[in-house]
Amino acid sequence: xxxxxxxxxxxxxxxxEHGHDPDATGHFGRYGGRFMPEALIAxxxxxxxxxxxxxxxxxxxAELDRxxxxxxxxxxxxxxxxxxxxxxxxxxxxxxxxxLNHTGSHKINNVLGQxxxxxxxxxxxxxxxxxxxxxxxxxxxxxxxxxxxxxxxMGEVDTERQALNVARMRLLGAEVVPVTxxxxxxxxxxxxxxxxWVATVGHTHYVLGTAAGPHPFPMMVRDFHRVxxxxxxxxxxxxxxxxxxxxxACVGGGSNAIGIFHPFLDDSAVRLVGCEAAGDGVDTGRHAxxxxxxxxxxxxxxxxxxxxxxxxxxxxxHSISAGLDYPGVGPEHSFLHDIGRxxxxxxxxxxxxxxxRLLCRTEGIIPAIESAHAVAGAVRLGRELGPDATILVNLxxxxxxxxxxxxxxxxxxxxxxxxxxxxxxxxxxxxxxREL
Amino acid sequence: xxxxxxxxxxxxxxxxxxxxxxxxxxxxxLPAGYPTVRGSTGLLTQALEAGADLVEVGLPYxxxxxxxxxxxxxxxxALRGGVRVRDTLTVVETLAARGGRAVVMTYWNPVxxxxxxxFARDLASAGGLGVITPDLVPDEENGWLAATTATGIAPxxxxxxxxxxxxxxxxxxxxxxxxxxxxxxxxxGARDAVSDTAKALVERTRRHTDLPLGVGLGVxxxxxxxxxASFADGVIVGSALVSxxxxxxxxxxxxxxxxxxxxxxxxTGR
Numbered sequence: 001x002x003x004x005x006x007x008x009x010x011x012x013x014x015x016x017e018h019g020h021d022p023d024a025t026g027h028f029g030r031y032g033g034r035f036m037p038e039a040l041i042a043x044x045x046x047x048x049x050x051x052x053x054x055x056x057x058x059x060x061x062a063e064l065d066r067x068x069x070x071x072x073x074x075x076x077x078x079x080x081x082x083x084x085x086x087x088x089x090x091x092x093x094x095x096x097x098x099x100l101n102h103t104g105s106h107k108i109n110n111v112l113g114q115x116x117x118x119x120x121x122x123x124x125x126x127x128x129x130x131x132x133x134x135x136x137x138x139x140x141x142x143x144x145x146x147x148x149x150x151x152x153x154m155g156e157v158d159t160e161r162q163a164l165n166v167a168r169m170r171l172l173g174a175e176v177v178p179v180t181x182x183x184x185x186x187x188x189x190x191x192x193x194x195x196x197w198v199a200t201v202g203h204t205h206y207v208l209g210t211a212a213g214p215h216p217f218p219m220m221v222r223d224f225h226r227v228x229x230x231x232x233x234x235x236x237x238x239x240x241x242x243x244x245x246x247x248x249a250c251v252g253g254g255s256n257a258i259g260i261f262h263p264f265l266d267d268s269a270v271r272l273v274g275c276e277a278a279g280d281g282v283d284t285g286r287h288a289x290x291x292x293x294x295x296x297x298x299x300x301x302x303x304x305x306x307x308x309x310x311x312x313x314x315x316x317x318h319s320i321s322a323g324l325d326y327p328g329v330g331p332e333h334s335f336l337h338d339i340g341r342x343x344x345x346x347x348x349x350x351x352x353x354x355x356x357r358l359l360c361r362t363e364g365i366i367p368a369i370e371s372a373h374a375v376a377g378a379v380r381l382g383r384e385l386g387p388d389a390t391i392l393v394n395l396x397x398x399x400x401x402x403x404x405x406x407x408x409x410x411x412x413x414x415x416x417x418x419x420x421x422x423x424x425x426x427x428x429x430x431x432x433x434r435e436l
Numbered sequence: 437x438x439x440x441x442x443x444x445x446x447x448x449x450x451x452x453x454x455x456x457x458x459x460x461x462x463x464x465x466l467p468a469g470y471p472t473v474r475g476s477t478g479l480l481t482q483a484l485e486a487g488a489d490l491v492e493v494g495l496p497y498x499x500x501x502x503x504x505x506x507x508x509x510x511x512x513x514a515l516r517g518g519v520r521v522r523d524t525l526t527v528v529e530t531l532a533a534r535g536g537r538a539v540v541m542t543y544w545n546p547v548x549x550x551x552x553x554x555f556a557r558d559l560a561s562a563g564g565l566g567v568i569t570p571d572l573v574p575d576e577e578n579g580w581l582a583a584t585t586a587t588g589i590a591p592x593x594x595x596x597x598x599x600x601x602x603x604x605x606x607x608x609x610x611x612x613x614x615x616x617x618x619x620x621x622x623x624x625g626a627r628d629a630v631s632d633t634a635k636a637l638v639e640r641t642r643r644h645t646d647l648p649l650g651v652g653l654g655v656x657x658x659x660x661x662x663x664x665a666s667f668a669d670g671v672i673v674g675s676a677l678v679s680x681x682x683x684x685x686x687x688x689x690x691x692x693x694x695x696x697x698x699x700x701x702x703x704t705g706r
Contacts, residue, residue: 025575033576035544037502039596039621041573041603181508187499194501199622201598298545298571299499311521312549313498 008075008234011068011109012061014226015054020265022332026215026302029338032331034214035298040194043201048216050121055223060116067112071145072102074227078235078392083362084375088382091389094244095365096232096260098396105368105397106228106256107138111207113224115142118205125149125204129193131158131186131252132323132370133165134397135209140174142207150174153192155185158322164401183316186326190300210253211330214301218330225259232392233263240390246271246381249394250373251344252288252324254333256396261342271343274333275377277319278346288317290329291337291344304331320349320405323370323397345380347373353409355379356399368397369405442588443565447613450490450537451648451669460665460699462487463650464692465541465674466681467494468527469519470510477530479681479688484536486689487696491531492568492672495524495542502570504625506675521546525562532563539566539592539613547580556583566590566613574610581610590614595641597621597633608645614670617641619653625675627654635667661698671699 026032034044054060068074077100081093098106118126126148130136136152143150152169156178159166169176182188190213197206211221229247236244247264249257251274261272279287287293290305297306299314307315307327319325336342347355352369355376359367367375371394378393385391399406454461464483468476480491496511496519503511524540531538540559547555547569559567566589572580574593584591590613595604598621608615619634620627634651641649650670655661657676664671673695680687 034573035571035576036573037571037596038573038594038603038607039502039598039618042596042598042600182498182512191499191501195504195623198502201621298548300501306545308545308549310549312546313515314545 006075009227009230010065011074011224011227012065013230015061015223020262022215022219026219028218028332028335031296031304031334032215032218032302034301035303036214036301037198039198040201043197044214044216046121047117047205047220050117051216051220054117054120060120063116064113068109068227072108072112073100075231076100078232078239079363081363084359084379085382087358087362088379089385090387091382091385091391093378093382094236094390094392095395096228096392098228098256098394099365099367099371099398103134103138103141104400105134105138106225106259106394107135107209108141109227109259110209110221110224110255111135111138111142114205114207115146115148118148118207119146121205123203123205125151125200126207127151127153127193127196127204128207128209129153129186129189130209131155131189131325132321132368133158133162133169133401134323134368136174136176137165137168137172139207139209140169140172143174144172151196152176153179153189153196155179155183155189157184158186161405162322162401185316186322187314194300210255211258211332212253212300212302212304212328218302218332221255222258222262222332225255226262228256228259228394229261229263232260236390236392242390243267243270244390244392245385246273246389247392247394248273248275248374248378248381250275250277250324250370250396251329251333252277252326252370253328254330256394258330258332260392260394261336265341272336272341273377273381274342274344275347275373276344277321277324277352277373278348279318279320281348282346286318287346288319288325288327289346290327291333292346294327296334299328302331304334305329305337320352320409321369321373323368324373345377347376351376353406356406357410365395366399366403367395368399369402371396443560444588444590444612446537447539447565447590451614454489455669459701460668461489461670462661462692462696462699463490463492463670463672464488464677465492465494465672466677467496467507467510467514468524469496469514469517470678470681471513472517473519473523473527477527478685480527480531480538481534481536482685482688483677483692484531486692488692490537490539492541492674493524493527493531493538495521495540495546497543497546500543502623504623504675506678507624510678510681521550525558528559528564529562538564539568539590540564541568541570544569544572552580553583556587556589560587560589564589566592568592568616570594574607577610584612592616594618595637597637601640601644604641605644608641608647611647614648614650615641615645616672617649617651617668619651622653624653627656634664638667658694658698661695662701665699665701671695
């Protein structure tokens with residue numbers, strides 16, 4: 001096993017046994033499982049068996065650590081956001097900088113692991129679904145690196161609002177397929193990826209992009225992202241000689257959140273706060289808050305909280321953030337919610353965009369709009385907890401892809417505010433009225 | 437059961453009758469609510485009158501991951517038209533009242549949301565004979581087998597070319613009425629040729645069960661129906677009938693007649 005600079009834990013440590021695995025067929029309490037066509041059961045069984053071998057294989061673990069260090073740039077730093085703190089009740093806000101990874105988000109952690117697994121299985125082609133395009137870009141990147149064919153399914157609506165990432169994927173040699181069925185967003189991209197996989201499973205691995213879907217994906221994707229929390233926990237302990245009071249992350253499918261939460265599960269004093277995309281507001285019905293505004297059901301392979309109507313039909317989600325615009329959530333989050341170990345709070349489009357601008361202006365960091373939801377949640381929590389608090393935020397991605405969306409937002413909604421510095425301690429009027 | 441015949445008993449008769457006539461049963465799929473609820477009842481009635489031994493009434497669902505473009509389009513149309521779960525039950529009830537034999541084909545979440553026990557009960561009282569669940573494997577049945585058994589309807593699961601021997605055995609053991617044998621690795625949709633994997637899967641599956649085996653995915657002509665009927669107990673046709681339904685009742689009647697001749701070994705089509 002490689003040693004990271006500073007003696008930090010490495011990606012392979014994320015795959016070691018930790019006592020929080022689901023049962024043998026992937027159930028976290030009542031959630032998870034495999035609600036899948038029989039035709040794909042053999043494929044997910046194969047992935048589960050191969051992952052189980054890989055996580056105990058020193059060669060695989062060494063190669064994962066090597067790529068994470070020399071290619072993706074791990075470990076990612078933790079930044080003390082001192083100017084942002086002034087807007088967050090004086091609380092210390094620490095940013096885990098997954099935005100600095102190669103390809104610009106946490107997604108590379110999972111993709112490197114699954115691409116190596118694809119090679120182990122002797123498969124030559126990968127497919128992926130993508131919403132914001134970050135997972136698609138990461139998959140296209142890993143496919144180029146390892147010489148795999150790559151096809152990415154992306155809702156037509158998302159190909160328009162994330163055009164930059166479409167171009168990036170094509171530059172990397174991937175074929176991008178705009179999906180025109182249903183709501184033409186992430187959920188429909190997932191449907192198309194499953195339809196592809198059932199016909200091509202002999203030579204194709206489906207690189208699922210979040211900690212959701214059928215077993216073993218929620219467990220395996222989580223493990224590939226556990227390095228985020230393992231590093232951050234060690235970095236905070238080493239620098240401040242204490243654990244954070246809270247860990248905050250955005251939750252769509254929830255892979256960056258489960259990655260940073262997980263190593264803190266047994267630290268019962270540490271609050272785990274997931275920020276769901278509340279769109280126009282959970283009470284408007286136009287949102288993507290599956291836990292805050294949904295009910296348990298089966299979609300895309302797992303039993304979990306969903307946005308669904310009284311007939312069990314999926315309700316279309318709404319969020320300014322393409323990466324959070326999904327009507328379901330990873331099953332382990334549903335479990336952590338029900339047992340009360342993690343709390344899930346809504347963050348509206350307006351709150352997220354206010355936080356987006358605030359982070360740009362105070363720290364010189366343009367976040368992904370997804371991650372801006374977490375920043376908004378942390379600012380709110382800081383005001384609640386006050387200056388003695390330490391809050392760790394997963395800054396899961398950078399905002400280059402969102403510059404166009406942000407420019408439109410501020411022109412249309414807040415044009416006058418754009419040129420001025422946001423006033424310290426004066427955000428509540430501009431942000432939403434919800435309390436954490 | 438205190439009633440004269442359970443749904444399961446009637447379903448068994450479909451296959452014993454066909455077998456006595458030395459042929460396979462013809463099973464026709466069309467979704468409820470396409471093009472309208474009344475329209476779908478009419479099309480399904482037409483299929484039964486033109487020679488289908490059993491119909492599968494599709495329950496429209498927003499995320500049909502095992503369906504190709506033809507059926508996706510039809511269920512999208514049905515959902516945009518406002519079809520509800522209870523409409524599917526109404527269609528079954530109307531067909532059953534006319535002496536038609538019907539099972540429901542549904543993805544799992546609508547049943548889960550309705551309540552599996554309530555769904556089994558209401559389908560049984562509507563006269564439905566069973567439920568095919570393409571995205572539910574027996575491993576996750578969680579009370580569904582008990583609910584269907586209690587109401588005398590058949591839980592019908594799928595086996596696929598990728599299924600292991602153990603999974604075929606387990607899936608067959610959980611199924612009643614018949615077993616849905618997926619002819620190929622892929623989504624629903626008419627294909628030019630029946631794949632060789634269908635016959636191989638039927639032969640593998642026969643070693644594990646005496647249940648009738650229905651073969652679905654890809655059959656579109658009398659010739660293909662005849663070919664499948666030579667090794668299977670039931671021939672399931674979906675997408676081709678949905679395509680025909682776009683042209684109205686007469687087109688459905690014409691294709692069904694061709695397929696009915698096919699399962700009897702007489703076919704004029706390819």
